[in-house]
Amino acid sequence: MNSHDCRSNINDKLGKVSVVLGAQWGDEGKGKVVDLLASNADVVCRYQGGNNAGHTVSDGTTTFYFHLIPSGIIHKNCKSIIGNGVVVHIQQLFNEIEENVKKGLTGWEERLLISDRAHIVFDFLQQVDGIQENSQRKVSLGTTKKGIGPTYAAKASRSGIRICDLIGDFEYFKERFQALVVHYERAYPGLKINVEEELQKYKKCAEKIRPYVCDTVSFMHDALENKKRILVEGANAMMLDIDFGTYPFVTSSSCSSGGVSTGLGIPPRTIGSVIGVVKAYTTRVGVGVLPTEQLNEIGESLQRVGREFGVTTGRKRRCGWLDLVVIRYSNMINGYTSLAVTKLDILTNLGDLKIGINYKYKGETLSSFPASLEVQKEMEVEYITMPGWTEDIGNVRKFEDLPEAAQNYVRAVEKYTDLPVEYVGVGPTRDEMIKLF
Ligand code: GTP
Numbered sequence: 286m287n288s289h290d291c292r293s294n295i296n297d298k299l300g301k302v303s304v305v306l307g308a309q310w311g312d313e314g315k316g317k318v319v320d321l322l323a324s325n326a327d328v329v330c331r332y333q334g335g336n337n338a339g340h341t342v343s344d345g346t347t348t349f350y351f352h353l354i355p356s357g358i359i360h361k362n363c364k365s366i367i368g369n370g371v372v373v374h375i376q377q378l379f380n381e382i383e384e385n386v387k388k389g390l391t392g393w394e395e396r397l398l399i400s401d402r403a404h405i406v407f408d409f410l411q412q413v414d415g416i417q418e419n420s421q422r423k424v425s426l427g428t429t430k431k432g433i434g435p436t437y438a439a440k441a442s443r444s445g446i447r448i449c450d451l452i453g454d455f456e457y458f459k460e461r462f463q464a465l466v467v468h469y470e471r472a473y474p475g476l477k478i479n480v481e482e483e484l485q486k487y488k489k490c491a492e493k494i495r496p497y498v499c500d501t502v503s504f505m506h507d508a509l510e511n512k513k514r515i516l517v518e519g520a521n522a523m524m525l526d527i528d529f530g531t532y533p534f535v536t537s538s539s540c541s542s543g544g545v546s547t548g549l550g551i552p553p554r555t556i557g558s559v560i561g562v563v564k565a566y567t568t569r570v571g572v573g574v575l576p577t578e579q580l581n582e583i584g585e586s587l588q589r590v591g592r593e594f595g596v597t598t599g600r601k602r603r604c605g606w607l608d609l610v611v612i613r614y615s616n617m618i619n620g621y622t623s624l625a626v627t628k629l630d631i632l633t634n635l636g637d638l639k640i641g642i643n644y645k646y647k648g649e650t651l652s653s654f655p656a657s658l659e660v661q662k663e664m665e666v667e668y669i670t671m672p673g674w675t676e677d678i679g680n681v682r683k684f685e686d687l688p689e690a691a692q693n694y695v696r697a698v699e700k701y702t703d704l705p706v707e708y709v710g711v712g713p714t715r716d717e718m719i720k721l722f
Contacts, residue, residue, distance in 0.1 A: 298510065299509040299510060299552070299554075299555050300508075300509050300510075300511075300512035300513060300514075300515065300555070301515075301555055301556070301557030301558075302330075302509075302515040302516070302517050302545070302551065302555055302556055302557060303322065303326075303514075303515070303516050303517065303557055303558045303559075303560070304516075304517040304519065304542055304545055304556060304557075304558065304559045304560070305318050305319050305322065305516065305517070305518055305519060305560045305562060305625075306519035306522070306523060306540070306541070306542060306559060306560070306561055306562065306619055306621075307519055307520075307521065307522025307523060307540070307561075307562050308522065308523050308561035308562060308563045308611070308612050308615045308616070308619070308621070308624070309522055309523070309524055309563065309564060309567055309568070309569075309608075309611055309612075309615070310522055310524045310525060310531075310567070310568065310569040310570070310573075310575070311338070311521050311522040311525055311569075311570065312339075312522075312564070312568055312570070312593070312595070312602060313522065313562040313563060313564045313627055314341075314562060314564060314625075314627035314628060314710055315340060315518065315519060315520075315562045316340030316341045316342045316351070316356050317341070317342065317343070317627065317710065317713070317714075317715060317718070318560060318562050318625045318627070318708065318710075319340070319342075319355075319356050319357065319516065319518045320342045320356050320357075320359070320715055321708075321715055321718060322516050322560075323356065323357035323359075323360050323363055323516055324360055325514060326357060326360070326363055326514045326515065326516040327362070327363060327364065327508070327513040327514045327515065328357075328363065328364045328365075328366060328505075328508050328513055328514070328515045328516070329355040329356070329357025329358075329360075329363055329364070329365050329366070329515075329516045329517075329518060330355060330365075330366040330367075330368055330505075330515065330516070330517045330518065330549055331353070331354075331355045331366070331367050331368060331371050331517075331518055331520060332368040332370045332371065332517055332519075332544060332545050332547075332548030332549045333368075333370045333371060333519070333520060333521070333538035333539055333540055333544050333548045334371060334372070334433065334520035334521050334536065334538050334540070335352075335353060335371060335372040335373065335374065335406055335431060335432075335433040335436070336352035336353040336374055336377050336378070336381065336406075336431055336433075337352070337431045337433045337520075337521070337536065338352060338353075338520030338521055339351075339352055339595065340352075340356045340518075340520070341713075342356045342359060342715075343713055343714045343715065347388050347389055348388075349385050349388060349390065350381075350384070350385075351381065351385070352377075352381055353367065353371070353373065353374075353377070353378050353381055354367070354378070354381060354382065354385075354393075354397065355367070355518050356518060357516060357518070358385075358390065358393055358396060358397065359390060361392060361396075363396060364396050364397075364398060364508075365393075365396050365397050365398070366398050366399075366400070366501050366504065366505070366549070367397070367398070367399045367400060367403060367501075368400050368403070368501055368505075368548045368549040368550070369400040369402035369403050369501065369502070369548065369549070369550055370403075370538065370539070370544060370547060370548020370549065371400070371403050371548065372403065372404045372405070372406050372432075372433055372436040372437060372440070372538075373399065373403050373404070373405060373406060373448065374405075374406035374407075374408075374411070374431065374432065375405065375487075375490040375493065375494050376408075376486075376490065377406075377431075378494075379493060394496070394497075397497050398497060398498075398499050398501055398504060399448060399494065399497045399498050399499070399501070400448065400498075400499075400500075400501040400502075401447065401448050401449035401452070401498050401499065401500055401501070402447055402448070402449065402501075402502070402550075403447065403448050404436055404437075404439070404440045404445045404446065404447050404448075405436070405445075405446050405447065405448060405450075405451060406431070406432040406433065406436045407432065407436075407446075407462075407465075407483075408432075408483070409466070409469060409476060409478045409483075410432035410435040410436050410439070410469075411430060411431060411432035411435075412432075412476060413432070413435045413469060413473060413476065414430045414431065414432045414433070414434055414435050415430045416473055416475065416476065417434070417435070418430055433536065433537055433538075434536075434537040436537075437537035437538060438537070439465065444464070444465055444468060445465075446458065446461050446462065446465065448494065448498055449498070451487060451490065451491045451494070452491050452494065452495045452498055455488060455491065458487070458491075459484055462480070462483070462484065462487070463480060466478050466480055466483075501549070501550070502549075502550035505549055505550060505551050506550075506551075509551065509555055517545050517549065519540055519545075520540065521536045521538070521540045522540055523540060523541055523561075523615035523618065523619060524569075524611060524615065525540055526538075526539055526540045526541045526544075526618075527539055527540075528541070529541055529614075529615075529618050531573045531574050531661070532656075534571065534572055534573025534574075535573075541615075541618050541619050542556060542559050542618070542619040542620060543618075557622075558622040558623070559619055559620055559621050559622050560621065560622065560623055560624070560625055560707065560708075561612070561615065561616065561619060561621035561623075561624045561625070561704070562624075562625045562627060563607075563612055563624050563625065563626050563627070563698070564607075564626075564627050564628050565607060565626055565627065565628050565629045565631065565632055565694070565710075566587050566591070566604060566605065566606060566607050566628070566631065566632065567604070567605045567606065567607055567608050567611070568587075568591070568593050568602040568603060568604050568605075569602060569603050570595050570600050570602050570603070571600070574658070574661040574662070575603050575605055576605075576608055576610070576611075576641060576644065576661070576664065576666050577605035577606040577607070577608040577639075577641045577666055577668075578603055578604070578605040579604060579605045579606065583604075583605075583606075583635065584603070584604045584605060585604075586635060587604035587605075587631060587635075588601060588602065588603075588604045590631050591604070591628060591631040606638070606639045606640060606641055606668065607639075607640045607641065607698070608640075608641040608666070609640060609641060609642050609698065609701040609702055610641060610642070610643060610644055610651075610653070610654055610666075611641075611654060612624070612698075612702050612704075613653065613701070613702055614653050614654035616702060616704060617653070621704055623704065623705050623706065623707035623708075624698065624702070624704050624705070624706045624707065624708075625706075625707060625708035625709075625710065626695060626698055626706050626708070626709050626710065627708075627709075627710035628710055629678065629687075629691060629694070629695070629709050629710060629711055630677075630678050630679055630710070630711045630712055630717075632673060632674075632691075632694070633673075633674060633675065633676070633677065633678060634673070634674075634675050635673050636673050637670050637671065637672060637673055638670070638671045638672075638673045638694060639668040639669070639670050639671075640668060640669050640671065640694075640697055640698075640701070641666040641667070641668055642667055642668065642669055642701050643666075643667040644664040644665065644666060644667070645664060645665045645666075645667055646660055646663060646664040646665075647663075650667070651664060669697065671690065671693060671694055671697060672690045672693075673690055674688035674689075674690040674691050676688045678691060678711045679711055679712045679717060680711075681711055681719060682719055683719065684709065684719050684721050687709075687719070695709055705721075705722070706721055707720065707721055707722060708720055708721065709721065
């Protein structure tokens with residue numbers, strides 16, 4: 286190719302990826318949106334987090350739970366990629382596969398690819414997570430104790446071990462593992478690790494995972510060059526992002542759209558559409574600010590009717606009104622091209638509905654979501670109140686067929702975020718979704 290060709294092709298050499306991200310504190314129902322889009326995708330990818338996330342995908346007859354595997358795995362023509370930005374607990378990955386195989390998942394062996402650059406979550410790092418969570422901090426962060434934080438910490442301090450280290454020369458792995466153990470046993474005197482037993486275990490893990498490991502950076506590049514339809518699935522959510530979330534009550538990875546590029550090794554300019562998934566109200570697991578939280582009957586009703594329990598931990602989620610300051614802030618960072626509003630059905634019969642549209646601090650309206658915990662604690666939410674509806678909306682498939690009050694609620698989301706709502710969820714299954722455009 287001559288230099289002229291190089292220049293003229295620069296913009297259309299690579300395809301674009303579609304990204305689905307949680308716009309709040311997680312559990313927005315990303316699984317269902319991803320599943321809907323995955324039926325038209327050639328490749329579905331995870332780019333961050335580990336098995337601390339929990340996606341629920343229902344095909345109408347079976348409900349699958351995924352923690353680490355991209356939910357696209359249930360589609361026969363779709364490759365599922367676990368990218369370099371993900372941290373992988375190998376045994377738990379295979380347990381998850383087995384659980385879903387029991388439910389009817391087939392052919393996954395042909396469809397799963399795992400990055401050789403992804404870092405390994407070791408059992409003792411899960412123990413460290415528990416020790417840190419239980420004793421070392423004044424305030425519990427509410428982590429899932431899956432070892433995700435300690436694994437990312439090891440990665441950042443350059444002592445982490447990657448999958449390529451495990452499936453290569455085992456002697457090299459052994460040295461790295463022993464060094465890591467020495468470091469952690471020194472830091473946590475209560476921690477006792479049987480190195481020989483662990484090494485035996487990881488030898489088996491190496492054999493088990495080897496067939497699925499590859500250079501996913503090259504795979505993704507080829508897929509982009511061949512204009513494959515690529516879908517990227519976020520886990521956790523914007524307000525749990527390590528940089529932009531409600532720090533320190535956040536997860537340890539970059540859950541925002543910026544993380545897509547680093548977590549998969551794809552150029553930022555290949556990010557095409559970004560769908561923000563917004564639950565029609567707000568929930569959060571564990572501690573940290575939740576400005577629109579309702580510690581009353583409204584909150585209890587949302588929790589009960591919405592079945593707000595964590596898939597991974599079984600913990601009750603805290604519940605409150607929809608907070609559009611959060612969505613505007615999360616849009617500044619993620620750059621949504623459209624929104625998917627889920628669980629609108631849960632608001633049925635709740636009476637008048639409130640939506641948070643601004644925060645006030647010392648009498649002044651804040652321009653966005655504040656960084657400071659002090660400000661977060663003292664700020665007040667300014668709400669609008671909208672009439673609710675009583676009609677069952679589970680069977681509605683056209684926006685115009687929703688009760689007027691429900692339509693107005695969705696239109697209010699558009700008005701106060703200046704973003705188009707593309708989907709509205711009216712029930713848990715893939716079909717229970719209204720497409721607006
Ligand atoms: P994380 O990755 O852990 O943040 O979870 P997630 O965003 O993938 O959430 P998940 O897919 O687990 O969805 C949460 C729950 O909401 C599941 O039980 C879904 O079946 C359910 N759900 C999703 N959309 C709707 C909806 O429109 N209505 C109702 N009633 N339930 C829904």
